[in-house]
Amino acid sequence: MCKIHTMTKNHQKIRIKDIAEMAGVSAGTVDRVLHGRGKVSPAALKAVEQVLDKVNYNPNIYLSAISIRKHIKIAFVTPHIKGSQFWEQIHNGFTKAINEYNMVDLTTEVFTYDQYDLYDCRTTYSKVLASKPDAVVIGPTFKDETIRLTQALDESGTPYAYVDSMVEGTNPMAFYSAKQDSCGYLIAKLIHQTTPADGEYALFQAMRVGDESANNTIQRKIGFMDFFHKHRLGDKVHRLNFSPLDGGYNDKALAAFFAAHPNVKGAAVLSSRGSIIAESLKRIGINVNITCLDLTADNIAAMMDGRLDFLVGQRPNLQGFLAVETLLKNLICGGRPEVENYMPLDIITRENIDFYKEYYVQNSTGGVEINTQVEK
Amino acid sequence: MCKIHTMTKNHQKIRIKDIAEMAGVSAGTVDRVLHGRGKVSPAALKAVEQVLDKVNYNPNIYLSAISIRKHIKIAFVTPHIKGSQFWEQIHNGFTKAINEYNMVDLTTEVFTYDQYDLYDCRTTYSKVLASKPDAVVIGPTFKDETIRLTQALDESGTPYAYVDSMVEGTNPMAFYSAKQDSCGYLIAKLIHQTTPADGEYALFQAMRVGDESANNTIQRKIGFMDFFHKHRLGDKVHRLNFSPLDGGYNDKALAAFFAAHPNVKGAAVLSSRGSIIAESLKRIGINVNITCLDLTADNIAAMMDGRLDFLVGQRPNLQGFLAVETLLKNLICGGRPEVENYMPLDIITRENIDFYKEYYVQNSTGGVEINTQVEK
DNA sequence: TATCTTTGTGTGTGCGTCCACAAAATGAGA
DNA sequence: TCTCATTTTGTGGACGCACACACAAAGATA
Numbered sequence: 001m002c003k004i005h006t007m008t009k010n011h012q013k014i015r016i017k018d019i020a021e022m023a024g025v026s027a028g029t030v031d032r033v034l035h036g037r038g039k040v041s042p043a044a045l046k047a048v049e050q051v052l053d054k055v056n057y058n059p060n061i062y063l064s065a066i067s068i069r070k071h072i073k074i075a076f077v078t079p080h081i082k083g084s085q086f087w088e089q090i091h092n093g094f095t096k097a098i099n100e101y102n103m104v105d106l107t108t109e110v111f112t113y114d115q116y117d118l119y120d121c122r123t124t125y126s127k128v129l130a131s132k133p134d135a136v137v138i139g140p141t142f143k144d145e146t147i148r149l150t151q152a153l154d155e156s157g158t159p160y161a162y163v164d165s166m167v168e169g170t171n172p173m174a175f176y177s178a179k180q181d182s183c184g185y186l187i188a189k190l191i192h193q194t195t196p197a198d199g200e201y202a203l204f205q206a207m208r209v210g211d212e213s214a215n216n217t218i219q220r221k222i223g224f225m226d227f228f229h230k231h232r233l234g235d236k237v238h239r240l241n242f243s244p245l246d247g248g249y250n251d252k253a254l255a256a257f258f259a260a261h262p263n264v265k266g267a268a269v270l271s272s273r274g275s276i277i278a279e280s281l282k283r284i285g286i287n288v289n290i291t292c293l294d295l296t297a298d299n300i301a302a303m304m305d306g307r308l309d310f311l312v313g314q315r316p317n318l319q320g321f322l323a324v325e326t327l328l329k330n331l332i333c334g335g336r337p338e339v340e341n342y343m344p345l346d347i348i349t350r351e352n353i354d355f356y357k358e359y360y361v362q363n364s365t366g367g368v369e370i371n372t373q374v375e376k
Numbered sequence: 377m378c379k380i381h382t383m384t385k386n387h388q389k390i391r392i393k394d395i396a397e398m399a400g401v402s403a404g405t406v407d408r409v410l411h412g413r414g415k416v417s418p419a420a421l422k423a424v425e426q427v428l429d430k431v432n433y434n435p436n437i438y439l440s441a442i443s444i445r446k447h448i449k450i451a452f453v454t455p456h457i458k459g460s461q462f463w464e465q466i467h468n469g470f471t472k473a474i475n476e477y478n479m480v481d482l483t484t485e486v487f488t489y490d491q492y493d494l495y496d497c498r499t500t501y502s503k504v505l506a507s508k509p510d511a512v513v514i515g516p517t518f519k520d521e522t523i524r525l526t527q528a529l530d531e532s533g534t535p536y537a538y539v540d541s542m543v544e545g546t547n548p549m550a551f552y553s554a555k556q557d558s559c560g561y562l563i564a565k566l567i568h569q570t571t572p573a574d575g576e577y578a579l580f581q582a583m584r585v586g587d588e589s590a591n592n593t594i595q596r597k598i599g600f601m602d603f604f605h606k607h608r609l610g611d612k613v614h615r616l617n618f619s620p621l622d623g624g625y626n627d628k629a630l631a632a633f634f635a636a637h638p639n640v641k642g643a644a645v646l647s648s649r650g651s652i653i654a655e656s657l658k659r660i661g662i663n664v665n666i667t668c669l670d671l672t673a674d675n676i677a678a679m680m681d682g683r684l685d686f687l688v689g690q691r692p693n694l695q696g697f698l699a700v701e702t703l704l705k706n707l708i709c710g711g712r713p714e715v716e717n718y719m720p721l722d723i724i725t726r727e728n729i730d731f732y733k734e735y736y737v738q739n740s741t742g743g744v745e746i747n748t749q750v751e752k
Numbered sequence: 753t754a755t756c757t758t759t760g761t762g763t764g765t766g767c768g769t770c771c772a773c774a775a776a777a778t779g780a781g782a
Numbered sequence: 783t784c785t786c787a788t789t790t791t792g793t794g795g796a797c798g799c800a801c802a803c804a805c806a807a808a809g810a811t812a
Contacts, residue, residue: 011474011482015767026792031769041777041790059768060479062438066798067769103389103436103799110383179731186727193685194569309569344731347723351562355555355720391799402760407801417758435800442766443801479767 014055022055023047034059035334064332065104072331073107074324075128078139078163079115085296086272086316087112089360090139090163093320101328109133115141116208125149135327136160137320140167143215159330161323164316165216166340174326176341178314180216184223184270186345187291190310191266192227194289199265200236201228202257202288206244206273220270220293238264242280244273250280258286265289275299278307295348295360303350311353313346313360390431398431399423410435411710440708441480448707449483450700451504454515454539455491461672462648462692463488465736466515466539469696477704485509491517492584501525511703512536513696516543519591535706537699540692541592542716550702552717554690556592560599560646562721563667566686567642568603570665575641576612577604578633578664582620582649596646614640618656620649626656634662641665651675654683671724671736679726687729689722689736 016034020027025044032038033048040048076094081087091110098108109131113124121142128136129152136153138160140146150170153160162175191201203224205217228234238261242250254277258264266289269277274292279302281288291310292299302308326337348356392410396403401420408414409424416424452470457463467486474484485507489500497518504512505528512529514536516522526546529536538551567577579600581593604610616633618626630653634640642665645653650668655678657664667686668675678684702713724732 008483008485011478011480011484013479013767016769017767028792028794029790032791035769037770039790044791060438060442062436063442063479063767063799064769066436066439067767069770069797098387102387103439104387106387108383108385108387182727182731186725189725189727196572342731344722344735345728346720347725347728349562349565349723351558351565352721352723355558355718359720389799392801393799404760404762405758408759411801413802415758420759439767439799440801443799445765445802 013060014057016059019048019051019055019057023051059333061329061333062101062103065101065328068104068332070331071105071107072135072328073109073131073133074327075109075111075131075133075136076139077111077113077124077128077136079141080112086164086294087139089295089316090320093163093317093322094137094324096317097321097324097328101325104328104332113141118142118145121145129153132156133158135173135331137323137327138162138167138172139164141214143167146170159327161327163319163323172339173330174323174337174339174341176319176322176343178343178345180219181223181226182342183293183312183314183345184220184225185227186223186347187220187268187270187293187310187312188224188227190312190347191268191289191291192231192233194309195266198263200238200261200263201233202261202264202267203237203239204267204269204277205239205241206269206271206276207241208244217270224268224270242273242277244276247276247280247283250276251284254280254286255284266291268292272296272299274308274311275302278302282307295353295356297361300353300357300361303348303353306350309349311348313348313356315343315346315360317360319343389436390433392433392435395424395427395431395433399427435709437705437709438477438479441477441704444480444708446510446707447481447483448511448704449485449507449509450703451485451487451507451509451512452515453487453489453500453504453512455517456488462540462670463515465671465692466696469539469693469698470513470700472693473697473700473704477701480704480708489517494518494521497521505529508532509534511549511707513699513703514538514543514548515540517590519543522546535703537703539695539699548715549706550699550713550715550717552695552698552719554721555718556595557599557602558718559669559688559690559721560596560601561603562599562723563596563644563646563669563686563688564600564603566688566723567644567665567667568607568609570685571642574639576614576637576639577609578637578640578643579613579615580643580645580653581615581617582645582647582652583617584620593646600644600646618649618653620652623652623656623659626652627660630656630662631660642667644668648672648675650684650687651678654678658683671729671732673737676729676733676737679724679729682726685725687724689724689732691719691722691736693736695719 016027016030020030023030024047029040029044030048032040033045078087078090081091098106111124111128114120122145125145128149136158138146140162146167147169150160154171159173161173163177165177166175195201225234228237240253240257242253267277269290269292272292272294274290275298278290289309292308293312295311295313299308299311303311322341330337346356392403392406396406399406400423405416405420406424408416409421454463454466457467474482487500487504490496498521501521504525512534514522516538522543523545526536530547535549537549539553541553542551571577601610604613614637616629618629643653645666645668648668648670650666651674654666665685668684669688669690671687671689675684675687679687698717706713722732
């Protein structure tokens with residue numbers, strides 16, 4: 001018996017003309033319905049909408065983009081990129097989206113602020129508003145400031161999307177981020193699973209994280225401790241603060257820490273600064289499993305070198321790409337996207353890192369071009 | 377000091393007209409160069425090519441697609457989909473690509489064969505050739521048959537791409553697959569790292585795998601054993617064959633296996649059939665870590681239920697999507713893609729599986745529509 | 753001068769956007 | 783019921799960009 005599955009299918013695009021024909025109206029009327037241009041009688045409206053429900057019409061966005069007579073200005077506002085590969089990767093995602101939609105008549109403006117300086121954030125946000133963009137991608141840090149910014153954007157009907165995290169109490173078109181508590185929980189699970197049953201755990205916290213909002217770090221810690229409390233291992237977790245800058249301080253602090261807690265076999269850093277701990281531990285000759293976040297150059301190097309065991313990636317460039325794409329699609333074709341978008345939490349080890357590198361580090365044609373200008 | 381990074385950039389698309397102007401020729405000549413239509417003087421050719429090198433012209437494929445006057449017929453030829461979620465996910469990727477490029481005047485034909493029946497493969501392949509497709513996506517199983525098929529395709533100048541694995545000795549436009557030895561190596565690493573130092577390891581092999589080519593399984597085993605040999609643990613790995621169908625047989629065989637090897641704490645199944653082992657072990661009350669491949673419904677359920685510890689995913693739907701996209705881009709816009717394309721090996725646990733499900737299981741608008749017809 | 757090669761120009765096609773104008777339908781008032 | 787005004791609808795075209803072909807103009811060669 002020879003069973004063959006075969007299908008031949010002629011794929012044909014539904015055009016405006018087709019919809020007009022099906023609804024028994026003219027293409028002009030369909031156009032009026034689709035774009036809310038001019039008046040349409042209730043009867044015609046209903047007929048067109050019924051057809052639209054049935055046929056799932058999606059206009060080719062790339063064709064719409066060249067046809068549209070609109071100049072689009074997108075503003076990006078995030079913490080400073082310099083020195084933060086996480087934000088650099090997010091911006092790479094922006095760039096990739098802009099390159100992909102290069103047929104759009106587009107202007108982009110990049111605004112970055114000092115994430116430790118609320119007033120800088122405030123002035124930067126006001127500059128964003130002053131430039132009157134058609135859409136904004138926001139990498140938020142200060143909650144109240146962001147609420148104020150988005151209220152102004154809501155008033156002017158300007159769509160905005162978040163990357164990295166969501167700000168509750170606002171109405172973005174969409175947000176793209178990792179679920180931070182899940183991230184902490186996952187890291188806890190990983191170090192627990194790779195540590196002997198009698199081992200204890202360390203949670204190293206950077207005194208001043210360079211890459212992410214304080215809220216994210218808090219959420220991660222909640223998830224992290226949640227895991228250990230669920231497993232009744234809360235008292236096996238020991239904490240230590242470290243400096244992202246002062247290696248000498250870390251060496252001493254870590255040596256004292258491991259003298260006090262010799263059973264600690266697994267360590268977590270709930271930020272991207274795991275390589276700092278890894279280097280310090282290498283110097284003082286202590287060998288424990290370390291897990292942290294993000295595929296930064298330092299972390300990748302530390303992992304290739306065997307000093308980091310697991311990395312958890314949150315696809316920053318995909319976040320950036322999708323945020324821009326979503327806003328552009330909305331501006332060009334209309335329609336409402338899914339608002340909540342959680343990125344996969346990629347588990348990276350030395351054995352699979354090669355396949356992820358290109359997805360994280362080099363995902364855009366060019367880099368982010370930044371024209372640094374110092375004001376006043 | 378208030379340092380503000382700001383960039384304003386007007387993005388503008390390079391058009392054929394622009395290239396013509398820059399090269400000091402007419403648009404017609406540029407068109408002739410781009411599409412190899414008609415004759416062009418060496419001087420003009422050089423001028424145009426120099427500009428092309430400089431400006432990185434990429435024609436908007438979606439616009440090319442509506443302009444091109446070509447009917448494209450793509451053939452998909454893979455093992456039977458029924459009962460194999462891996463191939464179903466690959467076909468979901470096909471469908472997604474077809475939907476995304478629905479402005480192309482496209483016909484698709486799906487051919488599937490029994491991967492245990494060389495003669496069925498042969499007759500299916502000959503049907504593929506008989507239908508004279510413009511491009512073929514191949515999910516290969518039988519090496520020699522595939523070489524024969526691709527020789528015929530090479531002769532007629534028909535581009536083809538592989539999913540799931542590459543067949544050496546052929547010249548595909550591209551292939552999209554996971555690196556199977558790395559996959560085996562990664563699985564070895566995972567079960568090693570999550571097993572106590574004095575533990576031993578099991579490698580369970582399905583007698584007749586339902587989902588993948590024998591070659592893939594062999595490659596995985598090579599990578600898997602490579603890890604243990606490198607760590608001088610080769611003698612700690614114990615093997616057992618199991619039946620993908622007969623649960624009763626497995627129960628007995630596994631009980632005997634663990635009686636003989638009580639120190640086995642970590643187990644690998646180098647196919648997607650891990651859930652079968654997991655269920656059997658649950659029935660006979662043995663608790664070991666199990667790692668296997670692929671996010672099939674069974675495996676996802678087993679993982680949610682806590683019976684599977686790690687899954688390694690190979691992004692079948694992305695493979696399918698990219699294979700189709702690559703062929704379409706080549707047919708429409710020309711140009712040569714990257715040939716070697718290795719998918720990331722996603723490490724999945726109960727803690728991050730939620731974020732991957734949609735990427736694997738439901739990644740296309742509709743399902744794969746198959747019109748089953750039994751011949752002769 | 754005749755012939756051939758190369759190049760420029762023009763036109764049509766595909767589809768969605770968007771404007772202008774004409775045609776039709778509707779309503780109100782006389 | 784007729785007229786006028788208003789609303790709604792149909793039609794046609796231009797534009798954006800790439801593709802594809804036809805034909806004429808220019809140059810080169812014999």
